[in-house]
Amino acid sequence: MKVEIDGLGLRYGETAALDGLTCTLDGGKIYGLLGRNGSGKTSLMSVLAAFRRQTFGQVRVAGEPVFENRRVTRRISLITHTGETTDIGTAEDALYFAEWLRPDWDGELARSLMDAFGLAPKAKVKEMSTGQRSAMGAVIGLAGRAPLTMFDECHLGMDVPSRKIFYDALLADYMDHPRTIVLSSHLIDEVAPLFEEVLILDRGRLLLQEETPALLGRGTTVTGPADRVAAFTAGLTVLDERRLGPTVAAVVYGPLDDARRREAAGAGLELAPVPLQDLFVHLTADPAGAPAAAPAGAPAAEPSGEPR
Amino acid sequence: MRFPSRLLVANMFFAVLLWLAALAVTAAIAAAVAVFGDLDQSAWEKVPQIARWYALFTGVALIREFLPMYIAHGQTRREFGGHALVTALLFAPFLGVLFALGYLIERGVYALAGLPPVLGRGHLYADTLQFPVVVAEHTLQFAVWLAAGTFLGAAYYRWAGGGVLACLPVAAGLVLLAESTVGGDLRLPFANRFGLGLDLAWPAAVLAGTGVATVLAGLALTWPIIRDVPLRTTRA
Numbered sequence: 001m002k003v004e005i006d007g008l009g010l011r012y013g014e015t016a017a018l019d020g021l022t023c024t025l026d027g028g029k030i031y032g033l034l035g036r037n038g039s040g041k042t043s044l045m046s047v048l049a050a051f052r053r054q055t056f057g058q059v060r061v062a063g064e065p066v067f068e069n070r071r072v073t074r075r076i077s078l079i080t081h082t083g084e085t086t087d088i089g090t091a092e093d094a095l096y097f098a099e100w101l102r103p104d105w106d107g108e109l110a111r112s113l114m115d116a117f118g119l120a121p122k123a124k125v126k127e128m129s130t131g132q133r134s135a136m137g138a139v140i141g142l143a144g145r146a147p148l149t150m151f152d153e154c155h156l157g158m159d160v161p162s163r164k165i166f167y168d169a170l171l172a173d174y175m176d177h178p179r180t181i182v183l184s185s186h187l188i189d190e191v192a193p194l195f196e197e198v199l200i201l202d203r204g205r206l207l208l209q210e211e212t213p214a215l216l217g218r219g220t221t222v223t224g225p226a227d228r229v230a231a232f233t234a235g236l237t238v239l240d241e242r243r244l245g246p247t248v249a250a251v252v253y254g255p256l257d258d259a260r261r262r263e264a265a266g267a268g269l270e271l272a273p274v275p276l277q278d279l280f281v282h283l284t285a286d287p288a289g290a291p292a293a294a295p296a297g298a299p300a301a302e303p304s305g306e307p308r
Numbered sequence: 309m310r311f312p313s314r315l316l317v318a319n320m321f322f323a324v325l326l327w328l329a330a331l332a333v334t335a336a337i338a339a340a341v342a343v344f345g346d347l348d349q350s351a352w353e354k355v356p357q358i359a360r361w362y363a364l365f366t367g368v369a370l371i372r373e374f375l376p377m378y379i380a381h382g383q384t385r386r387e388f389g390g391h392a393l394v395t396a397l398l399f400a401p402f403l404g405v406l407f408a409l410g411y412l413i414e415r416g417v418y419a420l421a422g423l424p425p426v427l428g429r430g431h432l433y434a435d436t437l438q439f440p441v442v443v444a445e446h447t448l449q450f451a452v453w454l455a456a457g458t459f460l461g462a463a464y465y466r467w468a469g470g471g472v473l474a475c476l477p478v479a480a481g482l483v484l485l486a487e488s489t490v491g492g493d494l495r496l497p498f499a500n501r502f503g504l505g506l507d508l509a510w511p512a513a514v515l516a517g518t519g520v521a522t523v524l525a526g527l528a529l530t531w532p533i534i535r536d537v538p539l540r541t542t543r544a
Contacts, residue, residue: 052538
């Protein structure tokens with residue numbers, strides 16, 4: 001499902017959670033929605049799922065506005081850690097209503113996921129541990145098979161094996177039933193392998209939108225003697241620099257073509273890819289009250305790999 | 309609009325469980341009174357004093373639990389509003405029937421024990437065997453408490469405690485008016501002590517119409533609050 005967001009704003013009183021955000025998701029992919037706390041991820045997904053109405057701007061899903069539009073909303077699912085879909089009695093009760101309200105519900109998948117997560121159908125959801133409640137949300141979200149499915153930190157409290165079950169189940173079901181999935185998470189290294197495209201929000205605006213391989217290709221760590229690193233990185237966007245004795249490791253942002261790579265090798269410099277999580281940290285670093293990679297107040301721009 | 313079968317069935321199922329529990333507790337209390345004192349009144353007659361609070365909390369739960377679930381499952385607020393309305397309008401008579409059945413069971417037990425089926429307060433009915441009138445009175449009673457519950461539940465969901473405080477006088481007024489149309493004794497906290505009961509000497513049709521209008525007003529007042537209510541995305 002194609003998602004078009006144009007100049008989207010959401011205010012909570014005096015606080016702007018979303019501030020003129022513009023982007024387009026072509027759909028049929030797993031998107032990673034990243035951002036620091038308060039960057040607007042939950043607010044964006046809340047508007048996309050018609051949990052709340054935007055203050056200004058437009059959101060269209062499959063070409064139609066979302067809020068109170070049944071044709072669209074019934075094809076959208078947002079699973080949060082707040083438990084809207086699960087805190088309704090027992091696990092069985094939650095499945096009972098999900099089956100009734102979700103047009104694409106797969107009961108067999110739900111049962112197999114319940115077994116995989118070790119969830120008891122008769123257990124009261126509100127009495128479950130945080131991880132079990134999150135697993136319930138994952139079951140509802142995956143078995144709902146909504147053409148636009150969003151998970152907002154829905155792995156909160158899950159232990160490592162449960163998170164692995166979730167990632168594996170999500171990927172397997174996505175392969176069998178391709179749809180648009182948006183994952184918001186702070187466990188970036190864990191979920192990064194799932195992402196086909198990444199959006200990074202910062203202070204209610206789109207900082208970056210890029211396909212994952214291309215984004216990863218833009219970050220490079222240049223390690224070597226300080227003077228040679230300085231010479232090599234002159235004119236490049238340096239996101240971070242660390243020094244250990246005479247050696248410096250600089251994280252540069254932007255593509256390095258073959259000539260530049262040969263130049264680095266010739267200078268005895270080591271080039272290494274930057275993990276998505278590190279790249280995210282550098283791009284959203286806020287040492288002086290302004291985004292590191294974007295001039296303060298810069299307008300949200302077209303989707304591209306350039307940080308804005 | 310799809311019929312809200314599962315919403316209704318889920319609430320009815322729970323109500324039947326509570327009804328069975330209420331029968332058991334009432335029987336135990338009546339037996340204790342009969343053994344240790346004089347059981348000279350209907351024990352089941354006292355049940356609505358608690359059952360109406362259950363109706364109120366069912367109304368609150370409709371908004372607090374089921375509205376977010378509906379929205380999160382891709383339904384609109386309008387669809388939920390329709391389902392909640394149908395559920396409220398069918399669930400209240402269901403409670404009324406359950407309550408009237410309780411009277412019939414009690415009547416049988418009292419007859420076997422040779423006890424008098426005396427009512428302790430004023431009602432639209434003079435005898436517990438007047439099944440339709442018993443159902444009508446208590447349907448109206450449960451309906452207005454249910455409506456007040458949805459109204460207060462919506463106020464709480466949207467504006468938290470301040471909303472409840474602001475809307476409480478309206479909800480209490482609705483309950484007071486509807487209860488006054490079906491009986492002479494409110495048995496509400498403070499109501500009798502401060503003479504808050506309304507003594508409505510109106511014709512029966514006017515009283516019934518007023519009661520029904522009060523219920524509908526309570527449900528109608530809920531809609532403007534939930535029609536565009538944002539879902540909470542932080543845990544309360």
